Amino acid sequence: MTAAPVLPAAPKVRRRWIGWAIAGGVLLVLIVVGLFVGEAAARAYATERIHDELVTAFELDADHPTDIDLGGGSLLLQAASGTVDGVDVAIDDVPLGDLTGDITLAATGVPIDTTQPAETIAATATLDEDDVASLRDYLSGIQLDSITLGDGVIDVSATVRALFLTVPVSAAIEPTAQDGQLVFSPESVTVNGSVVSVDQLLAGPLANVASGFLGAQTFCVAQYLPAAITLDGVSVSTDELELSFSGENVALGGADLSTKGTCG
Template structure:
């Protein structure tokens, strides 16, 4: 056979080594991504757990609660790790039921924003509400000086109190409409109207009359110190009354939330 008669050889098929290599790298990259995601998730979960435990412990100290007192702590959305690296946590929402306030208990809801990782630095804002239900408000009846109350009823923005005054051989039913307010860390109860034996009359007139000596506490302004049961960083700003509860509004903008600061109780002037 001559050279001209030689048939060309077909090229050998290319081996799939490169394709297998690409597939291997893709799988490895996918596994790496999964590992990173899982690691980030675990790290975020651990960070939130540590932060939640610390906040719980700080509040247990600040509110003089039992170590296992339940509370709901919400650290908000977004990555806590990223926020921590920036030095500030965006927001924290906390709900604590049955917080002792002297002879009564109340439910506390607290929201703080701009919380520094360094607890010795001030937060941006702190807003808190203390909700005292009707049953606990009735326990405050003993706080009215000079008179024993028969009943305490919550209304729309006011508190209705009733008592029976004893004058010689007479028993005189008396009721008062009280408007609560806040002043110097205290819950102030000031009578707005008085009803004696079914007849409405002026507060000043009764206070200066013969019945004034029998129930001066009912006719005069009364103050109940709430600040002494709460951290001094919280200032009572307002009071709202509904038919089911008295809601006390507090603020603490610029407060420092370290344990020592939370442990210091407020005072009334």
């Protein structure tokens, strides 16, 4: 009687392949998790460093909220090249002397070594009508009754006394940027409901009062901001007054942001 053939055992190669596949899958998961953890740690570290520099630059409390966006893409890969593509920052309620404004800042080409300069920095400071009202002592040389924002101008009104008369006057004041300061110059004047020129008002019976009301006033912004960024312009809408700044070859760490500016 012929013995039944003995069947060969299942190949161990297949089992070994399955084992390697499982091990490879686990390793891949660990690598991906490690990259995510490393990316998160890198972003947390960079955010903390930038926050600390901004707190110093704008003389804020250590726990003052800052919204810092390091952009998309892998920060680790950018860091490997030595430069982060871009950093966007938003800080509300930043004290600027007599003012309080909301500041946004955008930097491009930011080195990992924060003592090295970024390619460009652009910033804006936005003031609402209440903030602008804090500038009343710089808008006119006399006491103002009201301050409102208009289309490209700041509208102010006052009541002046001439002889035995009380006369309502108002002016549309145009703000401009010059040598780190805001310059407020009357663009048009209305006296008792009638529009008059500045020259007419200064030559009339209200000349003594008008000279204080209409004289150009200045407010030095640069003294409250880093010297490395320059006041470029100012715009006014019915909602807000916006100051624009820029800087080139400015380092986000060190003296570039910690040293305050001066007005020319």
